[in-house]
Amino acid sequence: MTTTEFSTPVSTKSIPWSWYSDPAVAGVEQRQLFASSWQYFSSGEQLTKPGDFLAGEHGKVPVVLVRDDDNQLRGFVNVCRHRGTRICLGAGNQRTLQCPYHAWTYELNGRLRSAPRSNREADFDPSALGLRPVQVDTWGPMVFVNTDLEAAPLAESLGTLPELVAEVGVDVSRLRFYRRMPHDTAANWKIIIENYLECYHCQINHPGFSSVMDVGPDRYELSAAGPILSHRTPLKERRRSTPYDIEGEITVGSYYVVLPSMTVDINPGRLNLAISNSFPDGPLRTSGITDAYFAEGVDPDWADDLIAFDAQVGMEDQALVEAAQIGLLNGIIDQGRLLGESEQLLLAFERFVSERCEPFLPARES
DSSP states (O other): OOOOSOOSOOOOBOSOGGGGTOHHHHHHHIIIIITTOOEEEEEGGGOOSTTEEEEEEETTEEEEEEEOTTSOEEEEESBOTTTOOBOOOSEEEOSSEEOTTTOOEEOTTSOEEEOTTGGGOTTOOGGGOOOOEEEEEEETTEEEEESOTTSOOHHHHHTTHHHHHHHTTOOGGGEEEEEEEEEEESSOHHHHHHHHTOOTTHHHHOHHHHHHBOOOTTTOEEEEETTEEEEEEEBOSSOSOOSSOOOSSBOEEEEEEETTTEEEEEOSBSSEEEEEEEEESSTTOEEEEEEEEEETTOOHHHHHHHHHHHHHHHHHHHHHHHHHHHHHTOSSOOOOBOOTTTTHHHHHHHHHHHHHHGGGSOOOOO
16 A cells, blocks of 8 residues: 655544534535635536626535626625625626625625615615625636635645646646536534545445456555655456446546545546535434536446446445445544544544644543
8 A cells, every 4th residue: 555645653643523514524524624714616617708697606605607798707605795695596697696686786896786675774885785796717717716805815725736637647727527416414524534535444345336447455546745645556457347438548536635525536447526515414314416527428327337337436436435424423432543544634634624623622530
């Protein structure tokens, strides 16, 4: 098993199991990890001309992206400054953004254009009541959002990911959006990311995946570099059949976590990339989306076969993490004992969470 950047000894004790169900921990994680994180939002293909808009969410925060009259991509909290109503739903093209509640109307650059009866208010200042902006940036055709205006730029959050992705043969400029798949899991978000970060469970639980990928401990590569935790696996040298056609320019499976919870999957075969975000929905559930990208003109049968392959692995993982969530609720055992070699990325992830959250948690009773 190849590893990098694990030169210092680490504890093999897991974080406290209470952290997977405690609302106080969930609140700290929201403030310390998610409130200032860059998260994948959408493809930019729906936002190509002035007036195009697309509504969605950054966790629990409603967000709308717009292409303004100067052809600049902008993002705003999708909340009217009057009474907090969500302004936009879905996607479309329009010249202004108008709240459906009381018809407060905003320019595409976020400025308040008009508010009925505001002329009756002596101290009404429309220049102070524009939509609250959010940060927006892109990587290839993919659009990312950060609701913290003081957060470091997207490039810092992506770290070495663009180079790692290019290294395995993916030119993101050639990617085109293909399909969106929402997901909702009855498990704490950390269990989902931890499961993603180890393939110790793969041979037992993912027969389809293991029929294609060499998941042996001496072949499976783990690495950590700044905000990126990655694992890479070669194709099996001997295989009777595969769940999908693996022939193509990509010859290894590569899987990445962009801390805290964004993931990128690249499977062997033709040009492909799937990107996901996962947000905690309270301490016991996680929701998000996965968007699949392929080269323009991809054979839809091949794309659907690969998506089905991923979906099967996803269903197997969902059963595992939901079962783990039930076990972690027992209240009798305080924490687990992890494997320092096979679960190195999991341990790195837990260090990341612990270092950023533990100082803000109430002191535990001894």
